[in-house]
Amino acid sequence: MxxxxxxxxxxxxxxxxxxxxxxxxxxxxxxxxxxxxxxxxxxxxxxxxxxxxxxxxxxxxxxxxxxxxxxxxxxxxxxxxxxxxxxxxxxxxxxxxxxxxxxxxxxxxxxxxxxxxxxxxLVGPSSILLALMASGLNGQSFAFHGYLPVDANERTKKLRELEQISRKAKQTQIFIETPYRNRALLDALLATCAPSTLVCVAADLTLPSETIVSRAVSEWKKKPAPELHKRPAIFLLLAN
Incomplete structure (x- = not known):
């Protein structure tokens, strides 16, 4: 049959x-x-x-x-x-x-x-690829890691590890978070990563409220961050 x-x-x-x-x-x-x-x-x-x-x-x-x-x-x-x-x-x-x-x-x-x-x-939207496309980070070499650890210490350890991999391999690192913990993840990124590391946050992709911000950690610290609470978001980093 x-x-x-x-x-x-x-x-x-x-x-x-x-x-x-x-x-x-x-x-x-x-x-x-x-x-x-x-x-x-x-x-x-x-x-x-x-x-x-x-x-x-x-x-x-x-x-x-x-x-x-x-x-x-x-x-x-x-x-x-x-x-x-x-x-x-x-x-x-x-x-x-x-x-x-x-x-x-x-x-x-x-x-x-x-x-x-x-x-x-069949063809349709992938938030991971849409975020990568819009980030300006390396689209030739990238890795998606899903969710990072919930524990703050373990999350910081993982971010340092990903930044090191990114710097060595010139590879974009991509991950996600439960929407109500988005701000905690962004704060951890800015506190952990080097000033020159590029960080992109892409929220509500394809929706009228779509927000995509991509800049170095040092610039993130100077400017207001978008409101991310309870908004589906993709996070990307590329270490120089």
Missing amino acids: TTGTLYLIPNTLGDGDDAALAAVLPGPVRERAGMLASYIGENAKTTRAFLKRVGTTRPIQEIEIHELNVNTPAGEIDKLLAPLLAGIDTGLVSEAGVPAVADPGALLVRRAHERGIKVVP
Whole structure:
């Protein structure tokens, strides 16, 4: 039996109107997303909300939705492939941005490859790449580290380590933080990094409130920082 195709469906980076949706998700992507009868998402409720926004060719209640998130046991991953193995095209959608990047879908994609299931990534916004594009930092060599340690001492230790790697390899270091701890991370960056180290903060990417600031630590200390509380943000540094 021919297997179905696993489509990696991008999501928006925040709420917005139809014009905002069209600006970040191309028409063919929205059309493909609306045709699928099977979905895998982090949360069934938000997956349905996404489908309502893009529009579907069938009633949403008829679309099969399975959940895959940080609480899903690794042993349950193979069960999520059942529709695909039965020949049903299925979409994998993230809560925001692209699936399988800073997202729990990566293991599912790996399992799909192992079972001979075709995987098709579709075009959409990645906050990591958008921030890198807009930062002015090194786009030839970069590394994404996800979340840094919550403990202040461990976070400072990690920042020093990343700055050292950046200086030695001339590599941009990229990381994120829980939105309500954004200011604490920025303060730690400015207190830890050398005056000449470049730091970029990109918040609310693709949204009307988008803010991107990129400057040396010494300049950050001279000028007011943007309000970052509870705003999804990407942090980047490049040591000279």
